[in-house]
Amino acid sequence: MSSIQDKINKLADERKEDLIEILRSLVAFRTESPPARNTEEAQHYIKYLLRDLGFETEEWGLFPGDTIVAGTKPGRNSEQYQSLILNGHIDVVAAGDEDEWEHTPFELRKDGDFLYGRGTADMKGGMASTLFALQLLRELGVELDGDLYFQSVTGEEAGEAGTKSCVDRGMQADFAVVADTSDLAIHGQGGVITGWITIKSKTTHHDGLRSRLIHAGGGIVGASAIEKMMKVIQGLQELERHWAVTKVYPGFLPGSTTINPSVIEGGRNAAYIADECRLWITVHFHPNETYKEVAEEIQQHVLAVAQGDPWLKENPPSFDWGGKSMIEDRGEIFPAIDIDENHPGLVMLKNQHHQVSKQEAVVSMSPTVTDAGWLGQAGIPTVIYGPGKLEEAHSLNERVELQQLIHHAKVLAGFIEKWCNTERSTLNG
Missing domain, CATH: 3.30.70.360 (Alpha-Beta Plaits)
Structure with missing residues (x-):
């Protein structure tokens, strides 16, 4: 295992309370969809986190009350080194009758090995562990030669394609990881x-x-x-x-x-x-x-x-x-995304997963759909790799395993450091 990965693993274990606090803050934002039009406050929180992590940020409206936040961390040698997009959505499905929950769905609760709350599995857990991975790299003083992008979108739960709006603005990279619910398997999708x-x-x-x-x-x-x-x-x-x-x-x-x-x-x-x-x-x-x-x-x-x-x-x-929104015009599109198991980005992510967990990463197709297809359709090699089990997504008393969040952050931090410090010429022959 690389020395940088050792440092990442050690720091992640020491600072896991920071990860919990990020997720606690995210869960507290009531970004239910429907009714939607309620993500501005949550996105401002993410925007300020990104700025603190050294990202240049931009924000734009998707619908009134719903915004997209994108961050860019320019690399030291962008023209020669690999770039990466990290993507996730901040909206969650409606909690339903909150009296049926064991505890309020918008207050994070830790019980044993699990964290409970709406969005913990789909996918505020993945957003939190991704942001935590970025914090680990900052604290370790890791420099990146390639560009790193972070996209916090909304509208995914209602087919409103916040990710498509990123693509429409010309955002491109050599590889993309969508941290949506996959139980730490590497997924494509129909x-x-x-x-x-x-x-x-x-x-x-x-x-x-x-x-x-x-x-x-x-x-x-x-x-x-x-x-x-x-x-x-x-x-x-x-x-x-x-x-x-x-x-x-x-x-x-x-x-x-x-x-x-x-x-x-x-x-x-x-x-x-x-x-x-x-x-x-x-x-x-x-x-x-x-x-x-x-x-x-x-x-x-x-x-x-x-x-x-x-x-x-x-x-x-x-x-x-089709359509632009299940809420606005009662229509939606989720493009499919194939995966190339020989793509250098997938191979590197798979190896990083193995280094951290000592287990082979499962590479398969998701039985559900995410925004990842819009990135793939734009010609960006993309995979879904995130914490949380699909059976927990949208469920009553939704939960995610804390150790899986930590594992995701360790793998992602190590992957970011390795991918964005790899020259394109070494991968392109």
Whole structure:
């Protein structure tokens, strides 16, 4: 083990109370989403921490009341040495009925080996251990030759793509680590897109005319949009089953590519035949697909189903894919992210994990999604590596193991020191 890693490990164990205090401060900010629009105070706290750590910071609005904070620590020789992005989100899911919690969800509680509170696993724990890793490097006087970036985003829990706003501002690096919930495994991920399918009749009919519509042989060419949507749902089920036997990808179980009819809306009131019906679907896809390709595949299949129905053929479904927010426009996109197990950044992170834990790092695919896909889509080799178990994320009495937070900080600090002090030429041949 390198001498710097020895020093990091020793200091991390000595200063673990500092880590707990960072997490205590983060948990105390009620950054629930929904309702969202409540992260400015938490982001100001992170901004001042970053400044104290020697970062140049910038802050911008994502939505009113929700901001993004990005920090840059320029390297001593940026043009020749590797750069790194550290990324995480500050928003958490709603705590729900706080009376059901054993203790208040926004006051960190230590009980044995665990720390309890909303966001401890997803992912204020990962934010805290990342910031703690940066503190360790500062206290040890570690200098970096390559640029180091820290992104504290919001909107992840509502598909609002705070990370995408970082990418849109041109932020790039040679490698990125997203400290989201992975139980200290190194993860890639599949992707998710939501979409609305709408069936709308050209004519609105009164309920009194139902007996005369085409289904009853009454002579009026009309139909219920709700009933016709049932054919679309059946077609989606058939496509989902087809995907289950035709779409395979390493790290995913058969059937991982799902089409979930999540919400259905339709009709005016009981006095009318439903002249419109809207179906909200959530689609999971593999890393070798894009959300645009998957949306197009579903769209073509549904239109083919419509061609087999005389009424739908004349009143074809329409589609509205994705969106910028589950809160603002009821839509979201999470791009997939593949991982290259031979990439120097992944290999180095894996080796660092082994040095600290004496165990091989698990490299696999996450069963959920994070903002990491936006970094990958921007051409930045990216992995998810963070503390916390997925079964704890969003749960009642959410918790994270303290030792796992410390372990994450040790590995990340050692990795930062090694990666940002590695010349690009040594990795590029």
